[in-house]
Amino acid sequence: MSSESEPLLRVENLKTQFFTEAGTVRAVDGISFDVHEGEIVGLVGESGAGKSVASMSLLRLVESPGEIVGGEITYKGETIFGLEEGPDGELQEREDMLSNQEMRDRIRGNEIAVIFQDPMESLNPVFTVGGQLREFIELNRDLSSEQARQEAVEMLREVGIPDPEQRYDEYPHQFSGGMRQRVLIAMALACEPSLIIADEPTTALDVTVEGQIIDLVDDLQEKYGTSFIWVTHDMGVVAEICDRVNVMYLGEIVEQSPVDELFYDTKHPYTEALLDSIPRPDKTVGELDPIEGVMPEAISPPSGCRFHPRCPDAREVCQRVHPENKQVDTAEGVPHRAACVKHDAFDVGYDESVPLAKSPQVTADSSANTETSVTDPERGTAGSSGGEGSE
Numbered sequence: 001m002s003s004e005s006e007p008l009l010r011v012e013n014l015k016t017q018f019f020t021e022a023g024t025v026r027a028v029d030g031i032s033f034d035v036h037e038g039e040i041v042g043l044v045g046e047s048g049a050g051k052s053v054a055s056m057s058l059l060r061l062v063e064s065p066g067e068i069v070g071g072e073i074t075y076k077g078e079t080i081f082g083l084e085e086g087p088d089g090e091l092q093e094r095e096d097m098l099s100n101q102e103m104r105d106r107i108r109g110n111e112i113a114v115i116f117q118d119p120m121e122s123l124n125p126v127f128t129v130g131g132q133l134r135e136f137i138e139l140n141r142d143l144s145s146e147q148a149r150q151e152a153v154e155m156l157r158e159v160g161i162p163d164p165e166q167r168y169d170e171y172p173h174q175f176s177g178g179m180r181q182r183v184l185i186a187m188a189l190a191c192e193p194s195l196i197i198a199d200e201p202t203t204a205l206d207v208t209v210e211g212q213i214i215d216l217v218d219d220l221q222e223k224y225g226t227s228f229i230w231v232t233h234d235m236g237v238v239a240e241i242c243d244r245v246n247v248m249y250l251g252e253i254v255e256q257s258p259v260d261e262l263f264y265d266t267k268h269p270y271t272e273a274l275l276d277s278i279p280r281p282d283k284t285v286g287e288l289d290p291i292e293g294v295m296p297e298a299i300s301p302p303s304g305c306r307f308h309p310r311c312p313d314a315r316e317v318c319q320r321v322h323p324e325n326k327q328v329d330t331a332e333g334v335p336h337r338a339a340c341v342k343h344d345a346f347d348v349g350y351d352e353s354v355p356l357a358k359s360p361q362v363t364a365d366s367s368a369n370t371e372t373s374v375t376d377p378e379r380g381t382a383g384s385s386g387g388e389g390s391e
């Protein structure tokens, strides 16, 4: 345990699944993380990693056929989700769990707000921007219509919308994408929540506007002390805005650390691959490495480490041992966790294990076959970059 105080939000072993005709989708499969007051915590990973489902779970907004099936979510000491054994041994919702009405009235919007990627989905096109903001403020705070209107104008100004009095009466389509996103930020901030979950809020914007929005959030975060969970697939954004990071792969958190350690002392090969796939000043575009292969389906995840079929460091043991997210290092007193058995903390025989031949994936490229020689126990050849060192 790292910290002085209780975290604002604590997520323990959260599991959310979708029960589909094709089978059970283990979208979120046992993730644990904290958010402390005033922190920006990243949730990063490729499409389908489970970032959005995790976010929706925190607000208990998972829709059928999806369901939270396990774990615990605690916010300011209150139970958003928790299970206990009932009289007949069946798991049931804990008695102290917040009711649906409490979630609606007290938590969503007021305590925990959300910003989505597409503002058009969150704004009603037939009402003015100001009107919507005013109504939201009026509904959630104890203000008269006129006070709410003034507050709405103030909020528009606060998020950097020029001429807020005029723009108040305009419709969402009259705003640019970046301006619409600012409106959503205003709406999220309107009730002064303690936590804002931002699900890829800048993904649809061009890079310049994205940078402006990120700067804005940084300023507002400092001013209001709001905590954020920032969902993104973009490591560049993570570097700019996050204090701590959770890297997700196929429903699991595979690495968790303060942001600097994640970049400079990367512990999981998947994180490394994500970092390699982003543009960096010291790399020309031609050198960028896309991550090999595609993420498998959450419906039938690979055995052992779920990343092993794509992992350059994978050995035979990785097919068998499913690694928990374990502390492998400490960064200024804060645990650095990674779910990769190549680290000493695991002690499952990685060093002695035979490197895996990269499965001849369904690539049309026949050159992939040249890698079959990797099964030779004579140490990694193709692609087994560093990593094992003298560990």
Ligand SMILES: Nc1ncnc2c1ncn2[C@@H]1O[C@H](COP(=O)(O)OP(=O)(O)OP(=O)(O)O)[C@@H](O)[C@H]1O
Pocket (backbone or CB within 6 Å): 018, 020, 025, 026, 027, 045, 046, 047, 048, 049, 050, 051, 052, 053, 054, 064, 065, 066, 233, 297, 298, 299
């Ligand atoms: N309504 C649903 N029914 C069945 N499966 C679902 C449903 N919603 C999400 N999933 C599955 O849950 C998994 C996680 O999806 P999620 O949307 O959380 O990913 P994500 O990390 O947010 O990806 P993206 O970056 O594309 O938004 C995926 O395998 C997805 O197919």
Ligand code: NI
Pocket (backbone or CB within 6 Å): 051, 052, 053, 199
């Ligand atoms: Ni998503």
